[in-house]
Amino acid sequence: MTSYLSLRNKLLETRAIRKLFRALGIDSQQYRLLLDLFRTLGSRQEFMGTKLNLNKAVGFYFALSLLISLAVFARLPLQVYLLITLGYNMLLLFLVVVQDASNSLLNPAESSVLAHQPILGSTYVAAKLTHIFVLVAAFVFALNLAPAVAGLYLSGTRWYYPFSHLMAAFLAGLFIAFLVCSLCGWLFLFVAPAKLKNAAIWMQLIAFLAPVFLFRLVRFSLEERALAGVTAKAIGSSWMPWRWFVALGLLGHSRYPEFSAWEAGAGCMMTFVLMALGFRAFQKDYLINASTLVQGSARSTIRSSDWSSLGLFIGRLTGGQSGRGAFSFASIMLRRDWHFRRQIFPFILAVLMSLIGPIIKGAIASPFVQAQGFSLVYLIPQAFGFLSIVACSMVSYTAEPQGASLFIALPVGRLRPLARGVYLSLWIPIVGVPHLFLLVSCTWLWGVKDALLFIFFSLSLVSLYLSLMLLRIEGLPFANPFRVSVVSDMNVIIPIAIVLGAIISGLQWLLFHRVALVFGSAVMLSLLAFVTAHINLGKVESEFAKNLQLLACPPQTILKESE
Amino acid sequence: MLKTIEVEGLRFRYHTADVLHDISFCLERGQMVGLLGANGAGKTTTLKILTGILPPGAGRVRINGFSLPEQALEAKRIIGYVPESPGVYESLTALEYLQLIGRLREIEENRLKEKILTLLEIFDIEKQRFSRLATFSKGMRQKVLITAALLHDPPILLLDEPLTGLDVSTSLIFKDLLHALSQEGKTILYSSHILDVVEKMCNRVLIIHQGSLIADDTLDSLKNQNKGGSLEEVFRQLTQAGSTTPTVSRALGAMKL
Numbered sequence: 001m002t003s004y005l006s007l008r009n010k011l012l013e014t015r016a017i018r019k020l021f022r023a024l025g026i027d028s029q030q031y032r033l034l035l036d037l038f039r040t041l042g043s044r045q046e047f048m049g050t051k052l053n054l055n056k057a058v059g060f061y062f063a064l065s066l067l068i069s070l071a072v073f074a075r076l077p078l079q080v081y082l083l084i085t086l087g088y089n090m091l092l093l094f095l096v097v098v099q100d101a102s103n104s105l106l107n108p109a110e111s112s113v114l115a116h117q118p119i120l121g122s123t124y125v126a127a128k129l130t131h132i133f134v135l136v137a138a139f140v141f142a143l144n145l146a147p148a149v150a151g152l153y154l155s156g157t158r159w160y161y162p163f164s165h166l167m168a169a170f171l172a173g174l175f176i177a178f179l180v181c182s183l184c185g186w187l188f189l190f191v192a193p194a195k196l197k198n199a200a201i202w203m204q205l206i207a208f209l210a211p212v213f214l215f216r217l218v219r220f221s222l223e224e225r226a227l228a229g230v231t232a233k234a235i236g237s238s239w240m241p242w243r244w245f246v247a248l249g250l251l252g253h254s255r256y257p258e259f260s261a262w263e264a265g266a267g268c269m270m271t272f273v274l275m276a277l278g279f280r281a282f283q284k285d286y287l288i289n290a291s292t293l294v295q296g297s298a299r300s301t302i303r304s305s306d307w308s309s310l311g312l313f314i315g316r317l318t319g320g321q322s323g324r325g326a327f328s329f330a331s332i333m334l335r336r337d338w339h340f341r342r343q344i345f346p347f348i349l350a351v352l353m354s355l356i357g358p359i360i361k362g363a364i365a366s367p368f369v370q371a372q373g374f375s376l377v378y379l380i381p382q383a384f385g386f387l388s389i390v391a392c393s394m395v396s397y398t399a400e401p402q403g404a405s406l407f408i409a410l411p412v413g414r415l416r417p418l419a420r421g422v423y424l425s426l427w428i429p430i431v432g433v434p435h436l437f438l439l440v441s442c443t444w445l446w447g448v449k450d451a452l453l454f455i456f457f458s459l460s461l462v463s464l465y466l467s468l469m470l471l472r473i474e475g476l477p478f479a480n481p482f483r484v485s486v487v488s489d490m491n492v493i494i495p496i497a498i499v500l501g502a503i504i505s506g507l508q509w510l511l512f513h514r515v516a517l518v519f520g521s522a523v524m525l526s527l528l529a530f531v532t533a534h535i536n537l538g539k540v541e542s543e544f545a546k547n548l549q550l551l552a553c554p555p556q557t558i559l560k561e562s563e
Numbered sequence: 564m565l566k567t568i569e570v571e572g573l574r575f576r577y578h579t580a581d582v583l584h585d586i587s588f589c590l591e592r593g594q595m596v597g598l599l600g601a602n603g604a605g606k607t608t609t610l611k612i613l614t615g616i617l618p619p620g621a622g623r624v625r626i627n628g629f630s631l632p633e634q635a636l637e638a639k640r641i642i643g644y645v646p647e648s649p650g651v652y653e654s655l656t657a658l659e660y661l662q663l664i665g666r667l668r669e670i671e672e673n674r675l676k677e678k679i680l681t682l683l684e685i686f687d688i689e690k691q692r693f694s695r696l697a698t699f700s701k702g703m704r705q706k707v708l709i710t711a712a713l714l715h716d717p718p719i720l721l722l723d724e725p726l727t728g729l730d731v732s733t734s735l736i737f738k739d740l741l742h743a744l745s746q747e748g749k750t751i752l753y754s755s756h757i758l759d760v761v762e763k764m765c766n767r768v769l770i771i772h773q774g775s776l777i778a779d780d781t782l783d784s785l786k787n788q789n790k791g792g793s794l795e796e797v798f799r800q801l802t803q804a805g806s807t808t809p810t811v812s813r814a815l816g817a818m819k820l
Contacts, residue, residue, distance in 0.1 A: 033666050041654060113650050115616040117667050118639035481653075 008035075025122045034119075034127035061092075061142040069150035078154055082165065082249045085147040087242050090172050093139060097180045098203060100132055105184040133177050140173035141166075158252060168249030175241060179271070182278025189278070200342070244268065318420035326421030326477070330395070333478040334425060339399040340478070347390045351383040366446035367454055367512045378508045380438070381458045382501035385465035387430050389497055392469040393490060395426065396547075397482045404479035404551050419540040422477050423470065423533065431462045457518055460525035467533035473540050475547035565592040566625075567719055567750040568613060573622035575608055582608050586622070586776045588769055590752060592718075595745040597761030598754040599798060600771035606754045607647050609771065610721050613752070614644045626719065640668070643717035645708050645725045647754075653697035657688065657707050660696060661714065668715040675714070682710040686733055702728035709737065720744065720751045726760060738764060762794040772802045 011017060012028050021028050071084055105128060114124065148165035151157055183203065191199045244264050315324035334340060367377045435455055442451035474480070511517055568590035575583040583605045590596055600606045611617040612624060615635035624631040626638035651660060658679065665675040683689040686706040696704060705728045712720065720741075726734050741764060745751055755761050761768060768785060770778040778785060778801050785797050 029669065030667055033663065037652075037663055040659070041652060113652060114667075116614045116639060116642070116644045116646070117664065118636050119667060120636055 008032075021126075024126070025120055026126045027120060027123045030119055030123045031127050031130075034124060035130060038127060038131040058138050058142040061139055062146065065143045065146045069146040071147075072150045072153045076154070078151070078156055078253060079246055079250060081147075081151060081154055082168070082246045083242065085144065085151075085165075086169060086172055086245050086249065089140065089143050089169055090176055090242060090245075092143065093136060093173055093176045094180065096139060097132065097136060097177055100135060101177075101180045101184050105181065129177075129181055132181065133174065136173045136177045137170065140169050144169040156253060160252065164251050164253070165249050168245045171248060172242075172245040175245070175271075178275050182275040185278030185280065189280075241267070241271065314421070314424060318424060319414075319417040322414075323417030323421040323424075326418040327425045328421075330422045330425035330477040331428075333398070334391075334395075334429065337398050337400075337478055339397065339482060340394050343394045344387070344390055347387055351387060355380065355383070366450045367508070368446075368450050368515065368518075375509075377454065378505040378512075379501070381461040381465070381508075382505055384430055384434060384458075384462040385469075385501065386494070386497060388426070388462065388466040388469045389472065389493060390490070391426055391430060392466070392472040393486055393493075395422070395477050396473055396475040396480050397486065398478040398480070399482065401479060401481040404476065407476050407479060407548060407551060415541045415544045416537065418476075418544060419537045422473070422540070423466075423537060425477075427463070427466060431459060431466060435459045435462070453515065453518055453522070457522040457525070460522045460529055463529035464525050464532060467529045467536055470533065470536035470540050473543060476544050476551075479547060479551065566590070567592050567627050568752065569623070569625040570609075570613070571623040573609070573612065573619055573624060575605075575612060575617065575620040577608075581774060583612075583620070583771075583774045586771070586774075588776060588779050590750050592750055593745060593748045594767060595741065595751040595753060595765050597765035597768045598752055598771065599756065599758065599761055599768055599794075601756060601802065604771045605774045606756075606771055607723055610644070610647075610723050610752070610754055613721055614642055615639050640715075641718050643712035643715065643720045645705075645712045645720075645722045647723040647727075651696045651704060651707065654695055656693050656695055657683065657699070657703075658692040660707060661711055664711045665714050670715060678714055679710070682713060685736065686710060700728070702730060702733075705729055706733065718749055720749060721754075722751065723754045724756075725753070726755075726757075758794045758798055768794070770798065770801055777801050 009032065012021075012032060018028060021031070068085055068088060071081060076084070105125075144166055148162040148169070151161050151165055152159075184200075187199050187203065244267070247264065311324050311328065314327045315321055318324060318327060365375045365377070367375045369375075435458060438458070439451055439455045442454060445451075446454075474486075511521060566589055568588075570589070571587045573583055573586040574581075586605075586609065598606050598609065608617065612619050612631070613626065615626075615631055615638050618632045627641055629635075629638040629641075631638055652663075655663070661679045661683075662675065665679065666672075670678070679692075680689065683692055683706075686709070688703055688706050691699070691703065696707065699707065705725070709725060712722075722741075725737065729737065738760075741751055741753070753761065753765055762782065765782070767781050768778065769776060778797075780788070782794065785794075785801075786792070
């Protein structure tokens with residue numbers, strides 16, 4: 001690390017860099033200080049943006065790239081292999097960078113600390129962008145090292161193929177980083193500061209749809225192979241960025257069929273102009289704009305509807321006013337907490353897409369009509385199970401943990417009503433309301449009997465999932481600063497949950513051969529859900545108690561002098 | 564006298580709400596001026612605009628001749644600002660935080676170290692300098708923020724409720740320090756809603772009420788004009804707050820509902 005820092009400092013002292021910085025209005029001393037600051041904050045996990053610990057993330061992506069490298073055994077043409085590996089690289093980076101850039105540039109909480117210091121917006125943005133680009137470089141290397149070396153196995157590759165592959169991948173990575181950051185700039189240009197944070201969520205949602213395009217890309221690539229040589233039409237014209245980088249990776253090898261340098265050049269120019277315009281938004285007044293948006297929210301005044309009879313019922317169900325209070329607090333924060341929303345929205349979108357698409361196509365057959373084979377309906381409880389994993393994992397964290405002080409002064413003797421209130425605030429949107437909608441649509445599709453029985457089964461199963469996931473709640477709702485390890489844990493839990501979900505869906509298919517069996521198991525599941533919830537609420541209660549102690553008396557952390 | 568802060572026809576809007584309407588005032592070198600107003604009157608917004616954090620909606624703002632927001636960078640170099648909410652990087656230690664601020668302000672390394680240690684010692688948090696700011700109490704964070712504002716020896720100090728959370732002895736030290744700084748020729752704008760403190764420390768007062776500047780005068784003159792004894796009474800008359808007795812009765816009633 002010391003050698004990296006001294007190399008970086010030497011580079012910053014070169015005449016060319018100093019000249020460039022002067023032209024761009026960047027103060028090199030402050031730039032260096034800010035880079036050090038972002039690195040320190042990242043290592044101490046103050047940034048939400050970097051999410052995973054960098055080393056862990058690099059390891060994870062390297063393991064993923066080993067799998068992708070197996071594509072060489074399919075004996076694909078070189079350009080198809082490059083298209084798959086670089087396309088995958090670009091889409092994955094797009095997902096990562098969108099998250100990181102929106103955290104760094106559209107919600108820079110640190111701007112409130114730095115806004116009154118004499119720092120030019122251009123210096124601050126340059127340091128921010130460098131921080132993002134360093135992450136991108138690390139990810140690109142991890143994602144491409146194995147595919148670049150494995151590419152030598154393909155026929156027609158020369159000894160220097162790994163270098164041309166890596167060069168194309170790095171340029172593609174840089175392109176993605178520039179593209180996403182300039183997109184943030186465009187948001188700055190056209191969206192009012194008060195609405196920027198919401199706009200960032202939408203940008204991330206759109207990015208989440210990117211894998212859909214990945215599937216299309218792979219399909220096209222396979223078609224391309226089948227058509228043996230007819231390539232250009234299937235993967236878009238030379239205006240498309242991924243073709244530029246594939247063409248670069250092919251340098252010194254075979255020529256990319258039907259690649260037009262003129263079209264690619266024009267595409268590059270247009271993109272460059274669009275990016276430059278986006279970056280202009282970050283000039284000079286960026287810190288002022290950023291500090292305005294940190295205080296902003298889409299709606300500054302909100303009148304809540306008065307559901308007093310529901311509140312009364314919730315109060316009775318949870319065992320007191322404190323339960324009602326916890327329920328309304330958590331329900332409101334589930335809708336309004338920026339951090340929670342941006343974590344859960346992509347999953348909600350995925351669940352909706354998996355349900356709405358088949359419904360529109362009329363592909364959802366009743367699970368009781370076995371002649372129609374495996375019905376997509378079996379996946380519904382699992383989809384809501386995923387939501388419960390994410391919601392329970394995220395519910396304790398917020399971008400504004402200072403609000404947790406409200407819990408410290410509470411004279412709460414029993415925490416059980418509080419735990420029940422939080423449980424209900426999750427149960428209603430994840431289990432209750434969706435199943436009400438499903439009941440209506442399933443009745444319309446399959447008739448009352450099938451719909452009622454299926455909804456009873458699904459409701460019981462999802463309730464059981466939620467009861468189990470209560471163990472993921474790690475403290476009072478929306479009371480703790482976001483922990484990086486939550487996302488790293490999710491990266492392990494979600495793949496396991498996908499496998500388990502597939503097994504359970506298969507078992508459901510077997511179960512649904514007999515109506516009596518379905519009814520019996522639904523009763524069993526609902527009882528199990530009740531008992532599990534009862535037991536796990538006790539654990540939630542003790543998590544709340546631990547959290548209260550921690551909030552009242554935070555641990556002392558003493559660090560040695562760095563110099 | 565040299566004008567250090569000039570504000571003319573300042574207006575500001577947050578979303579759809581008008582926060583400041585047509586505010587004009589002028590501060591000179593060596594003046595210590597109190598900025599008074601109820602919660603939400605617009606004091607913090609005024610200070611944020613003077614600091615260059617927020618852009619003025621309309622009007623002219625000049626700091627030592629530097630026009631805002633065009634010359635915000637130059638203005639920020641000569642301002643020391645203690646914000647109302649103690650926002651800090653919680654994962655940095657007090658020393659790291661202050662070193663960062665000092666280096667951003669280009670203070671020479673040896674001088675910076677000496678300044679930090681001396682000020683932390685004066686504010687009695689020298690021993691905690693290696694502790695993360697996340698573990699600091701409100702008052703300790705305030706001490707760090709005050710130290711950060713004083714590090715570069717700024718000619719203009721903008722203080723937003725600087726005594727919040729401070730212990731008695733530190734408050735006394737800080738108040739005396741402000742007097743000394745004012746005598747040295749520094750301009751100090753001291754925002755607070757605690758009238759007693761402003762009355763004791765400042766000889767001139769600006770009162771903002773619902774976004775408008777309703778008074779700008781010396782304490783004595785304000786007292787004479789409003790036939791009031793204390794600043795509290797002057798404030799009450801100017802803001803037409805009236806007697807607090809009926810409000811107190813209503814509050815008591817509400818508590819016993």
